[in-house]
Amino acid sequence: MDILAYSDVPASFHDYKREDLDLILYLGDLTISDLPSWSIPIVGVYGNHDPLNPKFLDEDPELHNAHLEIVNIKGVNILGYEGALKYKPSGPRLWTEQDARRDLEPFLDKHIDIFITHSPPLSFGLNDEIHNGSHALEEFILKNQPKYHFCGHTHKSQSLTIGKTKAFNILGLERYKLHDFDQS
Numbered sequence: 001m002d003i004l005a006y007s008d009v010p011a012s013f014h015d016y017k018r019e020d021l022d023l024i025l026y027l028g029d030l031t032i033s034d035l036p037s038w039s040i041p042i043v044g045v046y047g048n049h050d051p052l053n054p055k056f057l058d059e060d061p062e063l064h065n066a067h068l069e070i071v072n073i074k075g076v077n078i079l080g081y082e083g084a085l086k087y088k089p090s091g092p093r094l095w096t097e098q099d100a101r102r103d104l105e106p107f108l109d110k111h112i113d114i115f116i117t118h119s120p121p122l123s124f125g126l127n128d129e130i131h132n133g134s135h136a137l138e139e140f141i142l143k144n145q146p147k148y149h150f151c152g153h154t155h156k157s158q159s160l161t162i163g164k165t166k167a168f169n170i171l172g173l174e175r176y177k178l179h180d181f182d183q184s
Contacts, residue, residue, distance in 0.1 A: 001076065001181040004173055007118070007152025008047070010034045011173035023073055026063075027152035027170055028082065028118035032056040035063075041073045047118040047153065048084035048093050066116060068103060076181050079112045079146075081137065084119040084153055087130045093118075100136035112146040113181065115165075120151045123162055124169045131155075141165050147180055 002020055004013075007027035018038040026035065028047020035042060043064045044057050057065035064071045066080030081104065083093030095103075121141055125133020131154045141149055142163045149167040157171040168176070 001074065001178045003176050003178060005150045005168065005170045005176060006030065006035075006173050007170040008155055009172040013173070016175065023076075025078075025114070025116055025150050026057070027116060027150060029152065038062075043071050043073060043078050043080070043116070045080035045082040045116055045118055046093055047082070048091065050093070052092050068107075070107070070110060070112065074181070076113045077111055078114045078116060079107055079110070080116045082118055084130075085132055085134045087132070097134060097136045100134060101139070104136065104140045108140070108143055110144075112144055113148070114178075115141060115144070115146040115149045117149070117151045119153050120169055121149070121162060121167065123160055123167070124151060124154060124156075124158065138162060141167070148178065 001022045003023045005025040008029045013036045018040055024042040026042055026044025028045055029049045043066050045067050057063045066078050067082040071078045083095055086094040086096050120133045121138035122133035122135050145164050149165050152170050154169055155171055158169045160167055
């Protein structure tokens with residue numbers, strides 16, 4: 001499965017051909033105009049800076065809002081969690097560790113291939129007030145063990161392994177070939 005993961009910083013799709021891709025993962029803090037108008041599934045979550053309205057992930061048949069929903073694309077189960085760990089008293093799509101644990105608990109026993117979030121798990125956090133990593137997201141990844149995790153928010157591109165999960169923090173637009181899901 002060929003995917004593009006997209007988060008936080010607008011980037012050009014000119015170097016990519018629609019026919020070479022199976023899926024786009026939208027990880028938040030961009031606008032609908034930043035997404036290509038290709039006939040290709042886009043699965044995403046909103047970031048902490050996405051406007052509350054319009055809810056563009058909910059208004060187009062090619063766009064799938066994965067926040068607390070398992071979206072199946074070509075046999076691959078994708079679960080998402082939107083927003084960011086609370087770093088100020090109020091704001092859209094901010095949550096606490098307790099909120100995340102409660103929200104994700106029903107999915108602990110579900111088969112998840114790809115877990116997408118805007119906010120990073122603890123291992124990717126920058127230890128600053130705004131971009132701290134979440135204990136609750138890391139705990140979910142360690143317990144559920146999806147094959148892949150993609151996140152944004154930190155404005156830093158990096159990868160690591162959390163338990164058995166290959167995890168990627170995305171900045172801008174990054175392409176991945178996920179061989180685990182290739183059809184024979």
